[in-house]
Amino acid sequence: MFNGTPLMIQGTHSDAGKSAVVTALCRIFAREGYKTAPFKSQNMALNSYITRDGKEIGRAQGVQAEAAGVVATTDMNPILIKPTGDDHSQIVVHGSPYRNMKAGVYRQDFYELGLQIITESYRRLKKEFECIVIEGAGSPAEVNLNDRELVNMRIARLTNAPVILVGDIEKGGVFASLVGTLQLLEEEDRKRVIGVVINKFRGDVSLLEPGLKWFEAYTGLPVLGVIPYVSGLHIEAEDSVVLDSYSKEKDGTKELDIAVIRFPYISNFTDMDPLFSEEDCHVRYVQKAEELGKPDLVILPGSKNTLSDLRFLHESGLANRIQTLVELGTNLIGICGGYQMLGEVVVDEYEVESSLKVGPGLDLIPMKTHMAKEKKTVLSEGMLAFNGKQFLMKGYEIHMGVTTVSDRKDVMPFVVLRDRTDGVQIGNIIGTYFHGIFHNDSFREELVNTLRLKKGLSPIINRSSFDRKREESFDRLADVVSSHLSMDRIKEKMVEFQRLNNKEVGEAHGEKV
Incomplete structure (x- = not known):
């Protein structure tokens, strides 16, 4: 027909x-x-x-x-x-x-x-x-x-x-x-x-x-x-206007509180979708320092304009609040642009994203990021060591930044690929260029159960596959x-x-x- x-x-x-x-x-x-x-x-x-x-x-x-x-x-x-x-x-x-x-x-x-x-x-x-x-x-x-x-x-x-x-x-x-x-x-x-x-x-x-x-x-x-x-x-939403319908306040009926920073130029916010599917996780989007509270996990998502969104963090007071939470032991994950923000400085000398050219990061990881003229877009796969366990990590990368991490014993890579490493793990902080990390069921389960154990809660084993959902x-x-x-x-x-x-x-x- x-x-x-x-x-x-x-x-x-x-x-x-x-x-x-x-x-x-x-x-x-x-x-x-x-x-x-x-x-x-x-x-x-x-x-x-x-x-x-x-x-x-x-x-x-x-x-x-x-x-x-x-x-x-x-x-x-x-x-x-x-x-x-x-x-x-x-x-x-x-x-x-x-x-x-x-x-x-x-x-x-x-x-x-x-x-x-x-x-x-x-x-x-x-x-x-x-x-x-x-x-x-x-x-x-x-x-x-x-x-x-x-x-x-x-x-x-x-x-x-x-x-x-x-x-x-x-x-x-x-x-x-x-x-x-x-x-x-x-x-x-x-x-x-x-x-x-x-x-x-x-x-x-x-x-x-x-x-x-x-x-x-x-x-x-x-x-x-x-x-x-x-x-x-x-099913992933495309238009960021959908974020207006998400909660900013903590939900007392859920055992875990996850705060995602809503940048003005937030990108690939669908990275968080698998966390919404977990019955014990309340995921909320935060734009103001007073909304942040004391979550179990803070996520800095992707950004299409890292320097402008970094400036937003500093001017809104969110940067200081995040730094304080990390010092108190709160877990923090930065993805793509959010990962770049965790370092000492971000430099955009070619103005590929904005005219700001340079801006101070959160200074939580000893690293620097320079924006390149060419964008990297690739499906990626590697092995992740987390909590003493090995996980296969699949995701995708979309970024114009090149990040150089200082060689320190306390800084470990996040993912080991065949020909390189990606991201960092240092204490209670994870940074990565991998989008889709929470779509990996085994890692997501380990991460969420780590947050549960940290609060004295029993782990939940054999969580449902997000792909099946x-x-x-x-x-x-x-x-x-x-x-x-x-x-x-x-x-x-x-x-x-x-x-x-x-x-x-x-x-x-x-x-x-």
Whole structure:
């Protein structure tokens, strides 16, 4: 039935649930036997995913590929924009840094090249896959940007994809946002919308029925489904706005308190997801010194602008508070940019991340970091010695820093790879360039049980595999979405658009269709 057939999911705003719906559809179509690929032409995100060939794409597309049971490639997200400041971003093309650009310059000078890159990527996917689920970004009704946008209706027209518009009822005003978005679309684009989906619904759907009937009568479009809020999913979020929903305060019902510092330019915060899955761990994101308290573990996550985030630590008072906690014996882990902050100084003489050039670190580890011109992106694997035990450690690296650690007897490497070492262990501090360390079940269990023993609690043995929980989450999400969407109607529209496209192509070539 499908032959390179697209379906596009757009939303009324960011965090409407587009990524989750695309993830669900990738799993649904894959379970039906279709070779399925996700596609997001241009993604703005600080959460990255490393492909098997060591390239960098948006994490959501990597996760969606996993849900579809296929290997992620850069064609699934050919352009990745990683903000480094209020008006600057690093532009990543096919998994490698292209250049740092201002928003206005990118919009003016990159559009034609970007469109060419996107078109070529999509054509390759179309040849290889039976079904392509496309994700938009933000809203298609951003009228100030639509003349040169590369991710919403421009892509729907390029791929001749039918569009489903997703609205988030949890934020309120869902009918207003859906109707308003539709009215701001060009007529050609409005005709491409085959229906809408209301997402994250809680409660009795019968109370929503009058609104659904009104919407369909007013717009002439069907409501293709009302998807209930699905809690407890272990699927990575992409947009950092999700962090606003996380707690800042300690949860007294959980035995372990883990505080993650929320930098202004936090990246790859999905590193923490496996800790959220542990029933005895309360993970909270902290932005102020007075919020930190006395946690059992402090984590400094990745950063897209290490020097700016270091300055944030010092100016907010968090730096002094963290140093005091470490002296009192609190465990501290720094990952990637957070690892760089643990040293004596960070130097960015080439201004690859910011114009600050140099800044003092937390001075907790005898090491220095210099930002290089080339970014390292690689899947990594090595052996870790922790608490007298050996663990296989798998992860990925995305960094432009080169860190030199002083040769001292009390400083041990974190991971030993075949040709090098990574990171450090010194007392109650761990620093590493490895992302994904908590996704390693054996190490995570040992670490969490170490925190438990430190508090006089008994260890919990044979904790659940996080990968197994993710797979179960993919299936549970797919089950919920498929049971609440008019899948037959959606597939009919996909085939209808494909048939019309084939007819237009044939007529353009003078063929009889």
